[in-house]
Amino acid sequence: MAEPMLRLQGVHKRFGALEVLKGVDLDVQRGEVVCILGPSGSGKSTLLRCVNLLEPPEEGEIFLEGKDICKGPGSGTGEQSWNLDFVRQRVGMVFQQFNLFPHKSVMENVTMAPEKVLGRSKTEAREKATALLERVGLGDKLNQYPERLSGGQQQRVAIARALAMEPHVMLFDEVTSALDPELVKEVLDTMRELASEGMTMLVVTHEMGFAKEVGDQVVFMDGGVIVEQGRPADVLDNPREERTKKFLGLVLER
């Protein structure tokens, strides 16, 4: 098999005395969609945040396109100074709370990083942003400010903003959890489309239908470790582990 896009080996993350990740191993192939499920506090969001070094792990290795992003000066000290450019230019992230910049228009939200970080010209950045925003169905909202948009629209802007940096991997951290039920679909549809275009995606979600339909791999986490992983049909329909069964029972009961 080809070199994995992303490989996690024995990743540990502690916040003081609290150990949130207790040794996580995971391989993600290029173009694969990995859905991460688990109860709150299981470490799934922290795992995503380790991958783009928002929370650098204390132990273990993370290989991105074969390069160990945890190695280098300052690693393990909590300093966020090593390999950051390499990682952040390859890994895009979308957050539960959207985190759009409220003082900037939709267009400026998307063009800011390409201009400031990649040094793109304003024209170039705007052209690209327009195309991306049209792709997520917001071509008519370019000059609006985020507070004028619905949650679903804001989240689609956030996706376009991350895509503007041309990432190789996209991280989605419970991106539909803060949305009203009727707005969930438009965001999931955007993600579906992205997956079908071959984007490598790590998706922390409670949307079982999405995981089953779009996921190539489903990972169930609890207590800082991966309890069970495999093809969606196997994990979701025929879970082997007690903890997975219990969790799925509670989720599907709704």
Next chain:
Amino acid sequence: MSEFFHQYFDFHVMGAHFSEILDGFFKNLLVFVVAALLVLAWGLALALLRQLPGRKFLPVRGLTIAYIDVFRAIPVLIVILLISGGIPFLQFIPKDIRIPHWFGQPDPYWYGVLALTLVYGAYMAEVYRAGIEAIPGGQMEAARSLGMSHMQAMRHVIVPQAITKIPAPMLNELISLLKDTSLVGVIALGESVLVGREVLAESFNSSAIILAGAMFLVITLPLARLVDYLIKRNQAKIARGSHIEVA
């Protein structure tokens, strides 16, 4: 009662010294305007130094906090006296800097501006800090996840939002700054209160000082009303559930 009015509100004394007091008050304003600009810049610099992340910058953060604490904890008058009574005698400093006469202003003017900037910069740093800390952590995370450096995120994302949340406390500090320009009179800058004191010394009448006070009121009272308005507007915004300012 008429004796009281004569002591404090003698219009003849006020009229006789009006233009001197007004000239003095223009000096207060001139100290204020230049110091205010420097305070806004220096305060922001201090606030940014205080927010530098990581273990590497621990000494910088420590020194900045120490500076802010000390300069907020000592009287402005002491700083003015230490600067005006010390710097002119430090021979290792070039004379043009030791005894500055830039832009046609005398050295007490620049000593006063420097002292007020040092002290009010510390106060203003705390105002900026309140604004910066009022921005949700997700903003910094989003900016960093897009590849921006800490400083880029501060400049393009955090600070522009932070300053929209602090106009009221910022104005409060500026009102205090304007009032404290009267302290520069002790090092013989002929500002309005010093002129008023000279009138008092020769006439034993306080009306000229009242006049100086009235000139301050003309500027500071509307500003105080403006602060009140900004706080009320902010509360209305919070009630509507949109932006939160630091009151």
